[in-house]
Structures are given as C-alpha cells and as structure tokens.
Amino acid sequence: MEFAELIKTPRADNVVLHRPFHPAVEGTLCLTGHHLIFSSRRQDNAEELWLLHSNIDSIEKRFVGSLGTIVIKCKDLRIIQLDIPGMEECLNIASSIEALSTLDSVTLMYPFFYRPMFEVLEDGWSSFPLEQEFELLSSVTNEWRLSCVNKEFSVCPSYPPVVIVPKCVDDEALRKVALFRHGGRFPVLSYYHKKNGMAMMRSSQPLTGTNGRRCKEDEKLINATLRSGRRGFVIDTRPLNVAQQARAKGGGFEQEVHYPQWRRIHKYIERFNILQESFIKLVEACNDQSHNMDRWLSKLEASNWLTHIKELLTAACLAAQCIDREGASVLVHGSEGTDSTLQVTSLAQIILDPRCRTIRGFEALVVREWLQAGHPFQQRCAQSAYSNSKQKWEAPVFLLFLECVWQIHRQFPCSFEFNEQFLIMLFEHVYASQFGTFLGNNENERAKLKLPQKTMSLWSWVNRPEELSRFQNPLYEANSLVIWPSVAPQSLQLWEGVFLRWNRPSRFLEEAEEERINIIKYNKELQAKVNALRRQLAEMETDEEVQEEP
C-alpha cells in the first residue's frame, strides 16, 4: 500500500498552531506517511513540530465559516489545535490524519521505515540476554538452570524461548506443568534474592477447575524453591471470590491440601478495563479548566487512579516483605499472569534490588519482566486516554508500573540512577515510537515480525552517551539497601510530570532541575581539579626529594 493514497492534501499554508502556554504560531503543515510536520519560518521564532501519526489518539474537527479547526489529542496526553483555512483542505487533512493514525497492520508502522541518523554503538536487541542474567545467578547459586523447552514457542506462546527454572525439574515435567497453567505459563524464576537465597517466581493461575485437579509436577516445581521446613507465599492478585469463580471456567488457585507448605494471600489489583476507565477519568479531570478547588479533588478521587497506585505499591511491598523480612519464597500470579503479576514482580525488584535502580538495570528489568515475560504491549497501548473508539484490550498497566516507580523515586530521590524524564520517555515510546521495541505482544510475535532485523531497538538509542546524559539523576548515590516506600495517602502524589505536563507552566521546575545539575556538576569539577593538583604537587615534591638526595 502506498501512503500517498491516504494523503489527500499533503500540505497547507497559513495554518495556525495553538498549544497551552505557548503563543499561537503561523506556519505550514505537511503530512507524510508517518508524520505530521508543522513548521513556521518566522525569522524570530523558527520552529518545527514533528508528530508521529501513531501518537495521535483522537482528532476532532469543527468549522467557523470557512476556517476549519482540528483538535489533535495525543497518546502522550498533549492536546494541540490547528486552524486551517479552507473547508476542503481542512476536511482532507483531518481524514488523512485519521486514516494514517489508525493503520491496522503492524508492518506499516513507522519503526519498519525508520532509518536512524545516529551510529549504532550497541545493538539494543541483544543488550539484555537472559543468559547473561543466568550467569550472574549461577555465580551465587547452582539451584537453577536455563531451560530451552520453549524454544519453538510450543510450550507457552507468550514466554520467551529461554527461561530459568529450578534445576531439579526437567523439561518433560515443565511440559506437564504448562498444561496445568493458564496459557501454558508455568512458574519461572523472576527474581533471586542473594541476601537470603529466597526466590520470587511468577506464573498464571493453575487450571484446577471445579473438581480440584492437581498436578504433581507443578507442586514439585514450586516446592523446589523452598528451604526444608520453611513455607512460601502465593500472592494471588485477585480477590478470593474471583479466584473461586475462576474455577468454573477451568481456572483456580493453589489449594491448601495440595500445597501444604504454601500460604495464599489474595491481594486484589484492578483488572485492565477498570484501569482504562480510571485513566480516562483522571486525564479528563486534569484537563478540566474550571476554577473550583473542590471539583478538582473530588474528580481526582472519583478517578480512583491513586487508589490503584496505592493498592499496587502495597502488593509489591508485601511481596518484597515476604522475601526480605519473612525469608520466604514467593509465587505471584493472577489469571493470565501477563499484567498485574508483572506489575508486582517488577516493583518488588525495584524495592529489593539496587541494580534495578540503575539505568541499565531498569532497562534489563523492563526487557525481562515485561517484554520477554509477554506483557501484550500492542493490545494494551493501542489507544490512550482520549480515544473515542470502543476499547478492547487497552489498559495503562505499564503506565501504572512506571508511576509506582516514580512514587518510590520521589520518596528516595537519591537512590535512582535515572531521572523522571527517563520514565516519561518510556511512557511515550510504549504508546508511539520510531523504535520496534514495544511492537508485538510477546517474543513469539516479535520473532515472526523479524523486529530485531527490520527495526531499531529503543535501547540502541537510549544507551548512547549523548542520550543517557539527559536521563541521569544528578543526585544519584548508589544505595545498596532495600528501600521501603510509604504507601500512606499522604505520601502519594499525582504524577504531574505525565498528567499535568501539558497544562502547567514547567519553566520554573525545569530551572530548578538545571540548578540541581549545576550544583553537582560544579562540585565534581572542583573535585577533579583538586585531585589533579594534589597529584601534581605530590609528584613535584617527590621529584624534589629525588633531586636532593644525590
């Protein structure tokens, strides 16, 4: 298909761009296959705006006389308005954008056309192999092994080809366990706590059904993570009644009789369609222009967004607490094990593992616990908070995770190597990107689409020194401790960097950040100077002594 067929009017002049907190600008609007480009050539204020069509969540048009106005609402929550003279042009442009922003074939997406202008120093597609992770693991314990049972994605379509499992369980047993778990998602290692040798596993629900089916291999598999005489915890992200109801549909939960060493805790985390509604309500509240203080707080409350944040953080703290404080192994699952399960396991690692608070460590976490673990990014992030079309599988599951990381970051501002911008950047790229990293719903689909061969990885770009410098937290000082966040309502705040990003003046906050960077930078420069001088002095003094001796 040619994109040109979809572009009815490729260019319009005398278009006026309106954005909050910016003066209106007049310029030229161009449409290409993947971008909406607005450029103004005014001498004093030349600027260009490039917007990916895939970033456009919804488009509205209205007319006053022959002047048409298009309001574009983006997946990164920005809203811009374009005044386009001429009714026909305006209609053409609007329908072109609409068509281009709703392409249904993945292979037409921009990542397949994007050619990077930078030199690739490291291919991000192979930056974080599980084998490397396993190497680190095997330096501290020999209780685990790499299994290639899923090499052809035949055992579990949403798992990666390689997984880490207890050493004492062979591939044959894994195949049997896979049949006993929803979607074939048998329990695999998510995190190993070096401090006390406890493990966090994740899976999907067991298929016990109404007649209490059991699977000896499953029991053996998860019992293999227990120390003798110790018990473990199953954290089920559904409430008890939902877990019970699931039995009618063939699902279920680990029953005490068959898992006597495991204690089950139901820690309810909201499901995806409810989250999407909450997301939409919150964004609506943030864009509300009314002046009434009361309405703001009650709308914020009614969105329930912060309640979800609190529940999620609490569940993650609980998992971390079981491992670090109780000295117990943990198995986390909900129904499918592709959403709330991953939220809990990845957040628990942020709390427990200092490595996950570095930039590379966090990237590895996203790759391991989200991309390889089969979070269906493409389904979840197809639409954002503005879309009018009926939602199917959309949910801000990953955004909630990022926000929880931000909340912990806010409470421990010196313990993370990355800054808030890094998290915001990930949020943007999950919804619309020139990189192929978040395309597809699992490794299987990514392999079929040949993404590593045909598209550029986000990590290839982010990990370049120039880019990295933008995402570094100047205050970072490695903190090897477990960091326990507070989950009290007083301690949680709305993530303004995402939700109020486009409707608050950010200049003063940016200046503050600059000031912070400068203070630290100046300090480091001085340290370097002083050290250099000291060395120079020391050398000269010894030289002098040498001279004097003869």
Add this chain to the structure above:
Amino acid sequence: VENVRLLDRLSSRRAVVGTLYLTATHVIFVENGSETRKETWVLHSQISSIEKQATTATGCPLLIRCKNFQVIQLVIPQERDCHDVYISLIRLARPVKYEELYCFSFNPKLDKEEREQGWKLVDLNEEYNRMGVPNSYWQISDVNRDYGVCDSYPTEVYVPKSATAHIIVGSSKFRSRRRFPALSYYCKGNNASICRSSQPLSGFSARCLEDEQMLQAIRKANPGSDFIYVVDTRPKLNAMANRAAGKGYENEDNYSNIKFQFIGIENIHVMRNSLQKMLEVCELKSPSMSDFLWGLENSGWLKHIKAIMDAGIFIAKAVAEEGVSVLVHCSDGWDRTAQVCSVASLLLDPYYRTMKGFMVLIEKDWISFGHKFNHRYGNLDGDPKEISPVIDQFIECVWQLMEQFPCAFEFNERFLIHIQHHIYSCQFGNFLCNSQKERRELKIKERTYSLWAHLWKNRADYLNPLYRSDHSQTQGTLHPQIAPCNFLYKFWSGMYNRFEKGLHPRQSVTDYLMAVKEETQQLEEELEVLQERLANLQKSQSGDNKVKSKQQDRSKQIGLYTSNNSLANTPQEYSNDLKSFPSRSPSQGDEEDSALILTQDNLKSSDPDLSANSDQESGVEDLSCRSPSGGGCLPSEDSGKDSDEAVFLAG
C-alpha cells in the same frame, strides 16, 4: 511516672516503655531502652488538647494533641497517676499570666548585649527606608505616639503627606477599633502602595468626610493613577451583615475615584473548623486513598488557602502591572488583612523571599500591626472561639509558592516549619501579646530573647540550595498561574504530618544539595591553597639551588599551614578518599562517601526542642524498626497489608 507506654499512632503494636516527667515547662518522656534512651520533649505551651480515655486492661490512655500537629498517645498504668498527670497538664497547658510562659524562663546563655543585638536584627524603620519612605508622598506620623489614636497599631505609622493629623484622627473614628488606613507596602518603581485598615463604620448610610479625604490622600500619593482599589477581603454577605451593626464597607458613591472589590476569604471560625476537619483526616488510622481525598476536600482547607492566595495575586497585579494603589481591609483588619498584605508583598518584592526579608515581613504585617497572637494561638488561657490558624495559613501560602517557584526563596521548608513551631512555643518573646503596646508594657525586649536572632544564627540550616540571588526567579514579581491551577495546591504533609517521619520522602534533596554545596565551598578553599603551594614549588624549582633549602622549609611550612587550617575544617578522611575520584564514573557515586553525607551531615537540627523527636530515619534504622521479627511489629505505613499479615502471622 514510670512504666508509661508511648504508643505509635499508626500501629498500636509498636510502643515503647519509659518514664514520664512533668517539669515547669515541659512534658518529657524518656525511653527505657538502655542504649538510646530517646527523649521526647513537649512544651506545655504546645499542648492544644488533652484527652483522658476510658481505662483499659493495660492502663489509662492519655492523648495529647499539640499545636505543632504532634499527637502523643500515652498509656499510664495507674488510673490515679493518669488523673494527676491529666489535671496537672490541664493547668500547665493553660497559663493565665504571661510570666508563666516559657520565654520568661528560657535562657540560651547569651549576655545582655547579645540579647539586645538580637532584638535589633529586624528593624522596621530600616525596612520602610528600604522601601523608599519617607519621601515626597509619604511621611511618618506621630499621631499614635502614646497609642492615643489606636491601641493596636504601632507608634510609628506611615501615612500620605497630605493626610493631616486632623484627617487621620477623623478617619480613625470612622473605622473599627480606630484602625485607620496606614501604609503596608510602597512600591518604589511606580509609587503604587498597599495600605491597610479596618472596616468603615458606615452602617447603611453613614459617611465621614475625613475618611473620604484619607482615601483621597492615598490616591494622590500615587500621581500616576487616578483611582485606588478598595479590597474588602470578606465574602460580600458577611460584609453586608456587618452593616446592621453599624459597620460595613465603603460606598463607591461616597468616595471619589475608588474601585471597590470583594474577595471572599472566610472568617476565623470557618478556618478553625476547616483545620480541625483536615487534622481529623491526618489522624485517621490507615485511611484509604478515597477517605483521604474526600476528607481533604470536605475540610475545604485548600480552597481557603487558594482564596488567600488569589487575593494576594489580585493586589500584587494591581500594584505591579496597573500601578494602582490598594487599600485592604476585612473586619478589624488584623487577620485576613495581614494575610493578604503579606502574600501580596511577598509576590511583589524579592527581598521578602530572603531569610531576613521574611522575618521583616512578619514583623511588619503581623507583629507591628497588632495581629492578636495571644488570642489566635491561645498562648494564655482564653476564649477558644478566638483561636484560629491565621498565620498558619499565610505560612502555608508561602510553602505553596515555594513548590511552584523552587528557586525563588532563600529559605527552605524547615524555616517555615520552625517559625510555625515557635509562634506556638512561647520560647521567644516575639509573638507574645496582642499588640505592640502590650509588649512594651511587658518589657518583652528586656526579659525575653528574639526568635529572629536564633534563626539567623542557625541560618545555614534554613537555606534553600537552589536559591541564587542572580537567578531569574529571584528577580521581580512572582506570577503564579491563575487558571487552571486547582491542582497546584497540594496537601502539606511536611507540616500537618510533621511528626510522622515515615510518611515523608526518606531522602531529602535539600539536605543532600546543602551538603554538596558545603563540600564545594571547602574544595574551593583547598583549591586556592593548593594553587598557592604549586606556585611556590614551581618558583623554588626554577630558582637557584642555594635558596632551595630555604624555599623548601617554607613550602613545608605552607604544608603545615594547609593541614592546620583548610583541611582541619574539612572532614579529613572524606577529602582523602577523594583521591580516588578520577577513576569513578559520573553516575556511579562513591558509596562510602555518600552514605556519610546522607546519614550524618543531614541529621543536624539546630533546635533542641525540635530535634528531640525528630530522629530522621535512614534506610538502615528504618529496616530495623520495620522488621516483622522484632516482636511482631509490622511496618505501619503499609497498613493496607495488615489484614493479610494478620493471616500469615497467625499461621
């Protein structure tokens, strides 16, 4: 009283046993724990309420609520002891004479001269001179020399030059409590001014020629503008109701060239109740997010804060952008008027955003103009209906502005919190009494110490590391966002949950940056010394061999000097560690060092009373107190988990 248990508010399972002491000035609780013997000190004047609850099997619970938002829960084994403590505290917390207050016994071991110096730190005459008055439009009036015209005003008041004593006295008779219009802030750049007064006694139709002349005089003192704004900070309904009592507001028909404006800030009773409601929310045990947000909204607190800020923004805009003078009043002109005038001044003039300037601002708009500190903050036993968090609201407005303009203020959050603390503590004489007249009669300056001097002495603790006097945010008028801006007003947990350290960020960016800046300063000094040494050495090497030995002696001396001085005030080991610096990458900090900064340098607190209960938990301490194995205690903040934990603990 021995064997008293101090309960943790959030978790009844976390309690410490210790001994309770009552002294003439403090309640002191000393933990029995052998190593730390942590002490909690509470000034009697901080106690806002004491509640004796029903005796239980474990003893008799006593709940002490403090004005600085600390809540202390004690369990005393014997009912009789509890009752005695209760009765004593009730008496001690409500002194009837000023002489009973702590400031008359507090002695920071300063001599007389230092005390006098302390009181001279903030000088209002100097401040008016700084603003640029007296000048050809404004003069100092001695009409109130012996508090003869208005007993709640200061003796020295600035008025327009054209306002004769006759006009002032005439106008004062037409104003509530004779609080006639007087200068609060003068804008040198455009002659616009902020004046303040109380409401006129206009009733339904009364008028007063002198008062009209007074307002005319204010307008004339700003030749660039042909009218003045008269801002009544009350809701219109309240102002109208006042007319029935012979009070009211200015009628635009009677005064030439005024524009009259209502800005609805609620009265002290509404504010008192609002705070009460908000504190109830803060005190909830493990509230859900909805409980908290609903409670916050229902209290209306942030709405009131916004109303005060809006009034300040309106006035600042009139003065700075329109160049129009403003007369501000409410009913008596000592609560809302003080709030609004000081917020407007703060927005207009960068000086008030410095540490010294902020002290001056409080001295000017609050202390000198007769804000009734004693009544509002209940220092002496009095009418509970007079109590209201008026200045607390102003302090919160400042905090809200600090959140929006992080580089604009020289001081940090701690400065505000400590000022709030001392408004209630009565440890210093500044905030005693209801007026300048009363303070003079009580000879405050001879008998007590000044808070300003105390804060100034410890100013290093109160600095905002992001402040630079040459930064754009520190220049000129601040323009807070007006709409949409609801979401800019946030709950201030640093103040209202001040004593629940677990709720706050565990690492303070402010403290961290201050430590870095301190280190930077030391590095700068060391750099200078090193450069000098290097220069000397180079000279000696290029120099003659004969003088060499001498030179070396000297360089040795310099070396000695270096280690004695510049390095002596550096943490020695710390700077030695820095030798490893070149090898460390920019992102991977030196762990040992950072741990040092975070755990030690930051924990300093200049004020013994404040630090008494402020054991700032570092990550390490935090872990130990959260350990579930430690006597079955559980992390309290994660209270959402309690039910589940109960499950697995029982098992």
